[in-house]
Amino acid sequence: MKVLITGGAGFIGSHTADALIERGDDVILLDNLSKPVHLKGIPTYLHPKAKLIIGDVRDPKIFLETLKSVDAVIHLAAYQDYLPDFSTFFSVNAVGTALLYELIVANRLPIKRVVVASSQSVNGEGLYRCEIHGLVAPSSRPVEQLERGDWPMRCPECGREAAWQWTPESFSHPENQYALSKESQEKMALSFGRKYAIPSVALRYSIVQGPRQSFYNAYSGACRIFALHYYFKKAPTIYEDGLMQRDFVNYRDVVKANLLALDDERMIGQQFNVGGGKPYTVKEFDRIVAKISGCEDIEPSIPGVFRFGDTRNSCSDITKLRGMGWEPSGTVQESVSEYVEWLRGQADIGGIFEFAEKNMRSLNVIRDANAD
Numbered sequence: 509m510k511v512l513i514t515g516g517a518g519f520i521g522s523h524t525a526d527a528l529i530e531r532g533d534d535v536i537l538l539d540n541l542s543k544p545v546h547l548k549g550i551p552t553y554l555h556p557k558a559k560l561i562i563g564d565v566r567d568p569k570i571f572l573e574t575l576k577s578v579d580a581v582i583h584l585a586a587y588q589d590y591l592p593d594f595s596t597f598f599s600v601n602a603v604g605t606a607l608l609y610e611l612i613v614a615n616r617l618p619i620k621r622v623v624v625a626s627s628q629s630v631n632g633e634g635l636y637r638c639e640i641h642g643l644v645a646p647s648s649r650p651v652e653q654l655e656r657g658d659w660p661m662r663c664p665e666c667g668r669e670a671a672w673q674w675t676p677e678s679f680s681h682p683e684n685q686y687a688l689s690k691e692s693q694e695k696m697a698l699s700f701g702r703k704y705a706i707p708s709v710a711l712r713y714s715i716v717q718g719p720r721q722s723f724y725n726a727y728s729g730a731c732r733i734f735a736l737h738y739y740f741k742k743a744p745t746i747y748e749d750g751l752m753q754r755d756f757v758n759y760r761d762v763v764k765a766n767l768l769a770l771d772d773e774r775m776i777g778q779q780f781n782v783g784g785g786k787p788y789t790v791k792e793f794d795r796i797v798a799k800i801s802g803c804e805d806i807e808p809s810i811p812g813v814f815r816f817g818d819t820r821n822s823c824s825d826i827t828k829l830r831g832m833g834w835e836p837s838g839t840v841q842e843s844v845s846e847y848v849e850w851l852r853g854q855a856d857i858g859g860i861f862e863f864a865e866k867n868m869r870s871l872n873v874i875r876d877a878n879a880d
């Protein structure tokens with residue numbers, strides 16, 4: 509099979525390419541090497557057998573040329589950031605996906621499968637349980653609440669503290685520009701796919717971890733921030749009280765899900781959560797990174813700052829994908845170990861760890877709570 513991976517020079521795309529080539533597929537990568545993800549140009553980790561085409565998924569000419577020569581598409585190209593340039597999210601993520609389907613339909617291309625990367629962010633805060641009102645779907649916490657240092661999610665009916673739930677695919681509540689654009693990608697994949705008989709699958713990844721995650725992307729994961737701090741023997745800052753829960757997923761399990769979605773007929777026309785199946789608090793996660801980095805003696809700083817727009821808890825129910833025979837098997841310890849090893853192998857990383865934080869401070873994304 510010949511597979512096009514859009515965004516294939518990135519973190520998940522390059523690992524997916526390796527796995528496809530390993531099993532004998534031909535792979536084309538369409539990637540515009542966007543900054544700041546690729547500040548240093550073509551990444552050196554790309555598989556020599558993967559054919560890289562440098563181009564934009566919003567460019568109909570180059571997109572059509574690459575689509576003409578493939579049997580299937582894994583559509584990963586995306587704009588991910590905290591920046592308030594709302595239109596860029598829709599231009600890259602939504603318009604890019606619309607163009608993908610438009611070109612397939614207009615040119616009657618015999619594409620056998622399209623796998624579209626969605627994101628756990630479409631859940632927003634996800635589902636919670638209130639002891640009085642049962643299942644509730646709170647919106648993000650008001651900034652006034654966060655400024656008081658009042659971190660928990662509260663029932664929208666009565667204000668009591670509510671308990672997070674594993675959130676299934678049937679739920680969505682996107683609340684920011686990225687999540688809205690990812691939900692639109694997911695909906696297009698399922699609607700256009702069904703309407704025009706283009707077998708499509710949408711995968712809602714949780715926070716994915718592993719080597720090759722760009723150091724420069726401001727949409728930064730805790731893995732990168734903590735690992736970079738410990739690399740420089742500095743204490744990282746943990747936001748809020750550090751008790752936020754996340755179901756981090758290992759990149760190998762995401763690659764496994766991508767390949768399954770390419771192959772398994774039963775998945776067509778549906779979306780699936782791809783999560784780690786196990787919740788970790790950010791504090792617990794910090795200790796894992798510290799231990800692997802050999803820095804257990806460095807305590808993180810928890811000064812009560814918060815990142816504007818962060819969800820309190822993000823944990824996806826993976827029952828549906830498990831029903832397809834998929835099971836997360838990579839551990840958080842493994843993905844962090846591989847990441848730290850990769851980080852140590854980089855040359856010229858002095859100064860980059862301040863890059864994202866400075867960026868976010870200048871954007872007023874990280875804010876102080878006024879709690880005493």
Ligand SMILES: NC(=O)c1ccc[n+]([C@@H]2O[C@H](COP(=O)([O-])OP(=O)(O)OC[C@H]3O[C@@H](n4cnc5c(N)ncnc54)[C@H](O)[C@@H]3O)[C@@H](O)[C@H]2O)c1
Nearest residue numbers: 515518519520539540541542564565584585586625627716
């Ligand atoms: N990494 C995660 O934790 C995570 C979680 C949920 C969803 N996702 C989704 O998974 C996909 C892959 O993410 P990733 O972590 O590998 O990110 P990444 O930034 O490493 O890779 C994305 C790639 O897309 C390319 N790209 C961006 N705009 C483009 C354009 N207009 N045309 C062509 N290429 C373009 C970038 O150059 C980059 O190589 C994205 O769709 C993302 O939204 C990722």
